[in-house]
């Protein structure tokens with residue numbers, strides 16, 4: 001593995017009294033694409049939120065680029081170069097597409113790809129045509145593109161994509177896969193959470209499987225092929 | 238025709254200041270979700286600061302410059318308030334925030350009094366705009382025309398700021414999803430502070446710009462806040478165009494009201510609001526509010542327990558001591574305790590609807606004063622015997638609560654709070670303006686108890702019986718199946734619905750019941766004093782009860798009783814201080830930030846820590 005850009009170290013996260021992450025550890029190398037896999041309720045989203053500090057881990061550490069970011073407010077984490085694309089997308093429906101992008105805009109960042117509005121419209125031509133429309137009447141795929149574009153406006157060095165293929169037409173899923181591969185080419189580090197194993201295999205270098213907030217597998221997809229029992233136990237295929 | 242146009246112009250001119258203040262409140266609410274009760278205080282500060290500056294700075298530039306500077310100064314004061322008072326409590330339940338901003342009102346009132354004195358101040362007239370011009374024969378002040386001319390620019394300026402600048406984009410995004418804006422790298426604290434600056438500055442501008450028409454006085458804060466709430470609620474919370482339309486609507490209506498229905502000006506505004514909300518519960522341009530955290534206060538509630546043995550013994554001892562008071566206490570002590578018991582019952586009825594119902598009522602005085610007025614009217618006009626008239630107090634108040642409840646229950650959170658406040662203002666203005674019947678400002682006098690109760694001691698014992706009986710009854714209802722159903726509607730309306738509870742009906746009945754018990758307290762009150770005045774219906778009276786419940790500890794009925802007793806006992810002493818509002822305001826703010834469980838909650842926590850009280854046991 002290349003030098004790690006993100007290290008998650010023995011994380012424990014809670015919602016009230018519910019213990020969700022149970023000593024989870026993994027790390028991600030610079031330029032790597034890692035797929036976070038697991039069934040519904042396994043804790044994928046909670047992991048991403050804990051990395052972003054949207055959920056404050058009660059124990060454990062998150063290090064980004066060698067710096068301990070545990071306990072930081074989320075906006076500071078984002079300003080350090082972590083980009084988060086939530087599962088529910090959460091686009092601002094009262095704002096136009098251009099304005100949605102404006103909310104995400106941050107200054108250029110050393111060591112991370114730089115995105116302009118025009119570059120993003122080139123990447124997602126569907127958005128370009130509707131740039132002055134409000135976010136209200138958009139398809140699931142368009143919403144997904146907009147959330148990703150909005151996050152990229154912050155020029156992150158690490159992108160957290162929570163279930164990017166969920167609820168999108170198959171054609172668009174394929175397009176999405178190509179887009180993620182392109183991010184990798186640009187030098188972006190990406191973590192995606194997925195239920196769609198096929199999609200994950202197409203874009204990711206490595207799989208991390210979690211269940212009940214614990215890591216059950218960490219390795220390449222080739223390795224995973226050799227252990228069908230792991231797949232059957234922790235993934236719903 | 239000329240008259241009509243002149244009146245229309247006056248209305249539009251009045252709308253200018255109202256819109257400035259209302260848009261500020263709306264803006265702050267949209268982003269921070271805080272209903273800033275102190276917004277009227279910022280308006281008042283704007284007027285005083287503007288006035289002082291106008292006396293220093295000469296000429297045209299001085300006049301208009303003063304208005305601008307007053308806006309900026311008030312904006313900065315708003316920032317101080319935001320950082321010191323609100324930042325620590327953004328995550329606290331709505332009620333705490335509302336109470337904290339009420340503390341700010343008190344503090345600002347006394348600071349204003351200290352700085353500028355108690356006399357009303359006349360506003361200077363605008364240089365170059367002193368005269369009137371005639372339009373179709375009717376005189377119209379030039380300054381009115383100037384205000385009408387300015388308003389579109391203000392509206393345009395705000396529109397530009399909100400739609401065309403990055404700040405505006407962030408404000409609109411935050412109005413929808415604050416957390417997401419943070420996750421995209423925007424520091425919310427500064428966004429909130431910025432919005433607070435802007436909103437407060439708008440209130441300050443409003444206060445300064447109306448100086449030539451209205452001057453400055455110490456009642457401005459309360460006088461405008463009801464109108465501003467009406468405007469914001471009618472327009473839709475968080476909507477600037479809505480605030481604009483509603484400001485114009487209300488101001489124009491007011492002017493025509495003054496001309497054609499002079500005794501109903503105040504009432505009219507609330508009637509319009511009631512109509513609008515019946516048709517569109519979230520205002521003309523508002524959108525449905527996501528239910529916030531209402532009555533739930535901080536950490537989860539402890540399970541309710543019946544009084545333990547110790548609790549019963551203590552309660553019994555207190556009752557006995559009070560009942561025997563005439564044997565050892567002075568008549569003065571009896572009068573004082575009569576007042577205290579009445580106030581405790583009133584506060585307990587509010588605590589019931591607030592904590593068990595999760596319905597934060599801001600107009601509870603309408604039932605207290607309403608009940609008292611029903612009795613007083615019955616005595617004055619029908620020579621009703623006291624015993625019967627006394628019973629009419631809770632019945633009358635309950636009836637008012639049924640009517641008002643029909644409108645209010647359909648809303649929740651801040652909308653509910655505002656609507657109850659508006660209705661209490663409606664009833665206050667009815668009583669205040671309908672002088673022929675209610676005596677208006679002079680009140681109704683000579684409302685004495687029957688002969689067998691006319692003695693101080695007799696009435697004291699009567700109050701003790703009815704008042705404590707009422708409190709015990711409230712407690713009983715809290716622990717009855719109805720009380721459990723009510724708490725279920727509070728915790729999750731949807732789940733309650735699923736278990737077969739008719740949520741609206743349960744809440745409505747509870748609201749009416751709380752109103753009835755407040756009316757009972759009002760009945761006790763009117764016959765103990767022999768008179769009733771409109772101030773028993775005022776916002777301030779409702780706030781007294783809220784503060785008491787809050788200081789005592791929101792979660793328990795005993796909190797309301799302890800708070801009520803504490804407040805009534807210190808009030809006498811406190812109000813002798815020159816700047817008692819300042820003290821009270823600071824205490825309130827301090828309690829919100831430091832000891833949000835109130836007296837009873839904090840005492841119990843300390844007791845638990847010291848091992849005096851067992852975990853979970855104690856008074857309820």
Ligand SMILES: Nc1ncnc2c1ncn2[C@@H]1O[C@H](COP(=O)(O)OP(=O)(O)OP(=O)(O)O)[C@@H](O)[C@H]1O
Pocket residue numbers: 015018020038039040041042043044045046047087195
């Ligand atoms: N806000 C919350 N409060 C309480 N529990 C929650 C909350 N959000 C999630 N949970 C619980 O935490 C557990 C993990 O949820 P999480 O959303 O992280 O799973 P996930 O792997 O992302 O699932 P999915 O594939 O369905 O998105 C689940 O049991 C869920 O019910």
Ligand SMILES: [Mg+2]
Pocket residue numbers: 044045046087162
């Ligand atoms: Mg998820």
